[in-house]
Amino acid sequence: MGQFPCITIRGADPYQRGLQYGLQAKEWIHRGVEGYQRHFAKTISQPWEAILDKSHAYLPLLERDFPEELAEAKGIAEGSETRLDVILALNCRYEILKLKKQPQECTTGAVLPQVTQDGKTFLMQNWDYRPWVEDHAVILDIDNEQGTRIVGITEAGQLLRNGMSSYGIGLCANNLTSTFDTGEVGAPVTFVRRKALNCKSFQAARQVIEQSRRGVSCNFMLASSEGLASDLEATPGGIFAVQPEGGIVTHANHMVAGAAYCTNHGSKFRDRVLRARLLQFSGKLELKTIRDCLTDHEQKTDWPQYYPESDCREAVCSHVPLGDYDPDRVWKTIASSIYDLTGKIAYFCKGCPCEGEYVAYSLGGEAV
DSSP states (O other): OOOEEEEEOOOSSHHHHHHHHEEEEHHHHHHHHHHHHHHHHHHSSSOOOHHHHHHHHTTTHHHHOHHHHHHHHHHHHHTTTTOOHHHHHTHHHHHHHTTTTOOOOOOEEEEEEEEOOOOOEEEEEEEEEEEEGGEEEEEEEOOOOSOOEEEEEETTSSSSSSSEEESSSEEEEEOOOOOOOOOOOOOHHHHHHHTTTTSHHHHHHHHHHSSOOSOOOEEEEEETTTTEEEEEEEEEEEEEEEOOOOTEEEOSSSOSSSGGOOOOSSSHHHHHHHHHHHHHHTTTTTTHHHHHHHTTTOOTTSSSSSSTSOOOOOOSSSBBBBBOOOTTSSSSEEEEEEEEETTTEEEEESTTTTTTTOOEETTTOOOO
């Protein structure tokens, strides 16, 4: 199945870091733009120029609250020979598509030292999205040469999807909907994640999430090597926190702490399955056992398996439906990530983890 390309970024100046990113990832950025031009037209029936107008509306907020991250985005645009509003469209795709029917997008979890084999803290995610996105996802290896190093995964051209830092902070995110969602301009979640992972402490990263303006909801799974974790259901109406129980916390795409405000009334299945699987290995959790949990295929027997009745064979490890399907209307696990926050090593698998191999990266980005 292969591996994701790794983009190496070094420098204290954010624009120069973005320039390096854009130069190295140009091919994959253009591939992603082509995919989203088709996808936006097909799924929300809006021309590309209308999407760019929407993305441009985020500029005033970004200039005020995310100047360093915006400078990096400008460098990405320059390096990849892409308009800035196009790069912003890639970074705002979650917000722009949010009020339409979306794939479930991800199962996440964190396990704390009391339940791991060697007293470590791990963060994990199966990233579920459109299958074609797998072809332009990249690993980012970032060093600001001022003490902060980050390794993570994202769609090419985006600032970050999930990752971990040299400060032992890890962050993953899931799709979430609530009655508070308005679609008003808020901080794009890619910018929020990137800014949070620049923080030097768990509490500082949490504050970035809590204080960022929101027009739509998003779930953030935050953990640190200090043995801390919290799942934050972040909505325009407030933050609802899900705390670890017995050293384990999991989440998918329905609200738990804020259940009364949830508008996703789907299966409520994957987070419970992942938690049950992790509990089976309590006290023995390490890389292999976590991988085994993320490859779980448990499903409900009455769920449809064929397209169009099914848009996915939904499980912790999710696969496209059987039969001929429209790639813009189905979803699958396109990447699996495991972060050893204590050892500061990230493990990434391209595609469904039952079919591929995890590749290890240190905070220097080298395969180990």
